Amino acid sequence: MSNFEPLSKAQLKIFGVAELHQTYWKEFCDACYGHFGFETNEIRTYEQKYETFCRCKCFITEEDGYEEKLLAVTEEDLRQLKNLQDWFYTLNESVDIIPTLYMFIRRIWTIKAKLKNDCQLISYICPRCKNIDYNQYLLNDNYRFTQKAVNWQSIKEVIKNSTDYALLKEMMNKEAFDKYTEDFEHLEEPENGISFMYNPVEESISTIVDLILEEQISTFNFELKELIAVLPKSNDCPNGSELKAFLFRLFMSYEESLSEIKLMLEEYPSPLNFVEMQKERNNLIQKFSETNLGKHWIQWMEYKDGIKHVAHYFMRHRNDFTEKEERDFFFTLDKIAIINDILMGECKKYWLEIEYPDEWFTMETTDNIEVTSDNAVIPQNCTEAIVKVMEPKFTLTNKVVMNSRKQIVKAASVIDLTTNVQVALLMAIGIEVKAIRPGTKCIDFIRALIGIGVIKYSDEKAIKNMADGMNRKLHGTKKKNKKVLPLPPKHIQWKEIDKTIGDAIYKAMTTEKL
Secondary structure, three states: OOOOOOOOOOHHHHHOOHHHHHHHHHHHHHHHHHOOOOOOOOOOOOOHHHHHHHHHHHHHHOOHHHHHOOOOOOHHHHHHHHHHHHHHHOOOOOHHHHHHHHHHHHHHHHHHHHHHHHHHHHHOOOOOOOOOOOHOOOOOOOOHHOOOOOOOEEEHHHOHHHHHHHHHHHOOOOHHHHHHHHOOOOOOOOOOOEEEOOOOHHOEHHHHHHHHHHHHHHHHHHHHHHHHHHHOOOOOOOOHHHHHHHHHHHOOOOOOOOHHHOOOOOOOOOOHHHHHHHHHHHHHHHHOOOOOHHHHHHHHHHOHHHHHHHHHHHOOOHOOOHHHHHHHHHHHHHHHHHHHHHHOHHHHHOOOOOOOOOOOOOOOOOOOOOOOOOOOOOOHHHHHHHHHEEEOOEEOOOEEEHHHHHHHHHHHOOOOOOOOOHHHHHHHHHHHOOOOOOOOOOHHHHHHHHHHOOOOOOOOHHHHHHHHHHHHHHHHHEOOOEEEEEOOOOOHHHHHHHHHHHHHHHHHOOOOOO
16 A cells, blocks of 8 residues: 655645635634624634634535625625515505515615625625626615505504514614604694694505605615625726735635545545545646646745735736636645645544554655765666766767766756756756757756765655756746746857856866866
8 A cells, every 4th residue: 555645845835725824814804704604602712713614614605606605695686676676566555565565675684784795895805897787776766655555554553463563663763663653643833834733643554665665775775886886897906905815715715625525535445545535636736737827826835925926916817717717726726735634644624533544654765765964865766867868978079078977977066056047057058068868857857966966865846846946947937027038058148147157067067177
């Protein structure tokens, strides 16, 4: 059986989602925690809230995209409310008008609360533009039942029913309710008119219906207009909002993949399930690195503030990828992190009870070699790389034949082998003089240097990191929106510090003595 193959320190940093959670939880919690609706009767610390979030996050619907998970109101909500209003305005009789009105008003209250929720979150989430005309869902505030009510019951008759009385009390503010439900005749004295005795409860119930509708529709339309004002008009993220919007998606994708991972654990008997999970983790990392978003994540997350660069790139290039690509990016990142946690023995973090195979955590020496100071142990693939990469000999323009291995060792002595750029220059000159075979990959060249004792072996990830840095130097890259050109094939074309180092390497490579 295969043993556990841990990720390197660099990989753990790249896929260390838990560290990002610890760093940014307070900010996310302050903005979003209250919108989850997690029930609790005790004062909660940030740590306790995080535990609740991790435990209850899986109950949030997985059907919606990450942007919609906390946004409450939908176009269908507004459409149904508009239709309900149209139907309500067709009523012609006062029988059961109060329970029916209450049903309508309760629906207004529900959607109004959703509108308030979304207004608070829109600027934090920065959702994609949906190009929906929400003005069409503003409710009609000009309709009056008093203009068409014929033989409707009086208020006095309606409030005799205890249910209707209670519903009216809930729908009206105290001042208005007391005014229209107290059976008390008093003298009305208009400024320009004849005084008269007036008892509000003798009014038609349509008076109260219109009063309630006017107030509730007015506040609903106000909230909807507030939402319309903050909804994005394009997919462009406002300056300065990139990080918090990206982190929202990162937190909301947490544990999205857990159900799939549980199936994987159940599908295979132990210890085969661990072997398959390890393969899956490695395959996911490979596939992740082949996507544009994944490449950018891997490129930047080794650096201290890498998350800020990733967030800026992600939120500024949303027109370049689909919502599915966005979802796949976060889902894959989540899956890699969870699988690796489980493989490392942290199953209880996800409320899983798992029996780990005997000797699972005993690492095989071929996978992560600890070398001595004199580099006594060299992996086999590094020894094999010598023949794969190096020509036995190369010939100078003056027809002098040189030993490739010997000259590469000598040339390596004049550079800083801990600097990716200088190792890349060594490789470039090795190819130029034909000591290195054309088409050699950077990772194979590094292994060959390990094989001949020039570089000490630490682990495969260190080799990969050095190779990535060399590739950027040799083949060019984009850095802070500035394109870095590939290194010219001949060292005489190099400039500045590259030229100085290149001349020293070339001299060492092409002479028997320094």
